[in-house]
Amino acid sequence: MPASREAPLPEEIERLPYRPCVGLMILNEKGQVFVAQRVDERSGAWQMPQGGIDPGEDPRAAALREMKEEIGTDNAEIVAESREWHRYDLPAHLIRKVWGGRYRGQAQRWFALKFLGRDEDIRLDGHHPEFSAWCWVDLERLPKLIVPFKRDVYAKVIEEFRPAVEEIRGA
Secondary structure (H helix, E strand, O other), X not given: OOOOOOOOOHHHHHHOOEEEEEEEEEEOOOOXXXXXXXXXXXXXXXXXXXXXXXXXXXXXHHHHHHHHHHHOOOOEEEEEEOOOOEEEEOOXXXXXXXXXXXOOEEEEEEEEEEEOOOHHHXXXXXXXXXXXXXXXEOHHHHHHHOOHHHHHHHHHHHHHHHHHHHHHHOO
């Protein structure tokens, strides 16, 4: 792709693959969801942890690895896995700025995890910090906190994992 334009042309975007990735809905004992604000995000948008799957890596192993890398602990158990891969496209103006311009967006396998640790176990100051702040939020608040281009995926993940959330809440 020529580097002279900020955004690639639609036909250039169509040729790009999706980056294989995992997404993590980490739930505390109240059924609240862990969200964090990226260190490079200034708009107030938050997200659940997510990250790439290494070549040959099992998505479940990638989920626990990403959790440890991003929030400093993997003290959780996987309670649900998405039935399908969820995809989102980056806005065209971001494609050349993210992942070296190699991907059009992400194909994500999502996992719901029950957090087994204490809040004090969560550490954002790892080797390459990705988040500047974090909090637990009720499931219903989650979509409003997320950047618009990810909201559709989040809505699908919320509905798919709602039974796991309700089970953790004890409802």
